[in-house]
Amino acid sequence: MTAHDEPHIAAVQAATAMFDQARKAVEEAIFAAYRAEGVSRTAIADASPWTAAHVRKLVRDAGIGPDPAYARRTQTARRRAAETTTVVGRAEHEAERQATPPRSDPWYVAHLTPTQAADLATAARSNPDWIDRLQAVAEAHPEDADRAVVAHATEQRILAAADYQRVGAEPPTE
Numbered sequence: 001m002t003a004h005d006e007p008h009i010a011a012v013q014a015a016t017a018m019f020d021q022a023r024k025a026v027e028e029a030i031f032a033a034y035r036a037e038g039v040s041r042t043a044i045a046d047a048s049p050w051t052a053a054h055v056r057k058l059v060r061d062a063g064i065g066p067d068p069a070y071a072r073r074t075q076t077a078r079r080r081a082a083e084t085t086t087v088v089g090r091a092e093h094e095a096e097r098q099a100t101p102p103r104s105d106p107w108y109v110a111h112l113t114p115t116q117a118a119d120l121a122t123a124a125r126s127n128p129d130w131i132d133r134l135q136a137v138a139e140a141h142p143e144d145a146d147r148a149v150v151a152h153a154t155e156q157r158i159l160a161a162a163d164y165q166r167v168g169a170e171p172p173t174e
Contacts, residue, residue: 154172
């Protein structure tokens, strides 16, 4: 290295040190946000200078586990998949499916898009007096729980024409 190179090399080294400090500060901020409850993991990744995959890798390498809600959903999904992939599980699932009579939804439920059915079911479930009964209806019809909830909620007059119109669906007529 010559005397002419020294100031340039020193500047590069100083900038590298600042870069390393900034990178570490961003990583620590990401880790703190991941540890905080209620912070959207997608928002954290969007706010970072890295891709979502790289952020997830950093967090995993730091020993921070997945979001508790995500962990519960995946655990439940894996358990259900395991129950239906075993021979006994498939037989039980098939027997349960055959024991449940097919539903014939009224026209005002049958024409709903999946999104409309989900939005209406969410609106119906927001009624605290009916949440347990609507959950039982959903569990009784796992093949299309949202439509079953909407049909029951409409029959019980939990959902009104205004609810249907709010999601862009044709309301039932009396």
